[in-house]
Amino acid sequence: MGGRDQRVSPVKNFVAGGVGGACLLLAGHPLDTIKVRLQTQPKAPCSQYVMYTGTLDCFRKTLSREGVLGFYKGMGAPLAGVAPMMAISFFGFGLGKQLLQSDSSVPVTSTQMFIAGMFAGVFTTVIVTPGERIKCLLQVQSSSGQVKFSGPVDCAVKLYKEHGIRSVYKGTVLTLIRDVPSTGFYFLTYEYLKNLLTPEGESVDRLSTSRILLAGGTAGIVNWVVALPPDVLKSNFQTAADGRYSGLVDVLRTLLREEGARALYKGLSAVMLRAFPANAACFLGFEVALKCLNWLAPNC
Numbered sequence: 001m002g003g004r005d006q007r008v009s010p011v012k013n014f015v016a017g018g019v020g021g022a023c024l025l026l027a028g029h030p031l032d033t034i035k036v037r038l039q040t041q042p043k044a045p046c047s048q049y050v051m052y053t054g055t056l057d058c059f060r061k062t063l064s065r066e067g068v069l070g071f072y073k074g075m076g077a078p079l080a081g082v083a084p085m086m087a088i089s090f091f092g093f094g095l096g097k098q099l100l101q102s103d104s105s106v107p108v109t110s111t112q113m114f115i116a117g118m119f120a121g122v123f124t125t126v127i128v129t130p131g132e133r134i135k136c137l138l139q140v141q142s143s144s145g146q147v148k149f150s151g152p153v154d155c156a157v158k159l160y161k162e163h164g165i166r167s168v169y170k171g172t173v174l175t176l177i178r179d180v181p182s183t184g185f186y187f188l189t190y191e192y193l194k195n196l197l198t199p200e201g202e203s204v205d206r207l208s209t210s211r212i213l214l215a216g217g218t219a220g221i222v223n224w225v226v227a228l229p230p231d232v233l234k235s236n237f238q239t240a241a242d243g244r245y246s247g248l249v250d251v252l253r254t255l256l257r258e259e260g261a262r263a264l265y266k267g268l269s270a271v272m273l274r275a276f277p278a279n280a281a282c283f284l285g286f287e288v289a290l291k292c293l294n295w296l297a298p299n300c
């Protein structure tokens with residue numbers, strides 16, 4: 001597989017990855033707001049009184065009542081987490097490729113791309129695990145009606161005070177199971193499609209915006225096809241009361257026994273609806289930021 005002609009500096013990958021993360025959030029947050037509103041709307045006595053009948057209804061009502069800004073409520077906390085996560089992810093991927101590629105004139109192979117992507121997945125787990133634990137607990141709390149945590153910082157402090165750092169990092173193994181293979185496929189798909197979509201004789205670095213969007217969006221879909229089953233297990237494990245599950249195999253067994261295999265793809269439509277535009281924007285933001293950085297500092 002053809003890689004970039006020259007190696008990209010890890011700092012540039014980090015900064016451009018952060019820009020990509022901010023774009024991911026800007027494009028994906030409206031669908032996340034819709035998803036959370038649908039998931040947490042109060043149970044109605046009959047379908048006539050239901051607040052939102054579906055995704056489109058929720059979109060229309062939010063737009064007419066709150067305007068476009070209504071879709072961007074509560075974006076501050078995720079911005080503080082998603083931009084650094086994607087910065088670390090692109091940094092880890094770039095570093096992984098450099099470590100695996102002994103000669104920079106030899107293109108990076110598909111296997112090396114996949115391993116470098118998995119490497120990035122290991123890197124991000126350090127910040128993703130506590131971020132997901134806090135996010136999931138807050139999301140479940142808003143639908144359960146019991147307010148234990150006033151916000152992300154309060155949640156982190158309470159978890160730490162109650163059961164120490166182990167509690168903040170509850171779900172680390174499941175986060176690794178979710179993110180290591182999926183990030184491998186994420187970057188492999190993007191790089192593979194970029195090469196496939198590059199016309200004969202042209203450089204992959206001059207790919208059109210529409211093709212970058214297509215490659216990035218598809219990478220997002222592939223990422224979530226792989227990530228969703230462990231994501232369901234992770235969310236259940238991270239939000240369960242202490243002692244409810246003896247381990248991750250117990251979560252899997254319980255879920256399969258109680259809800260069947262379909263439970264492993266819960267929330268599929270909302271996740272997929274968000275995955276394409278959010279990740280298309282992420283990779284476009286990354287590529288544009290990288291071009292700007294290369295223009296500003298061509299020699300580093």
Ligand SMILES: CC(=O)O[C@H](CC(=O)[O-])C[N+](C)(C)C
Nearest residue numbers: 089179183186220223227275
């Ligand atoms: C599971 C996840 O966070 O996926 C990221 C993209 C998205 O849609 O949020 C990508 N990555 C796993 C590389 C962080």
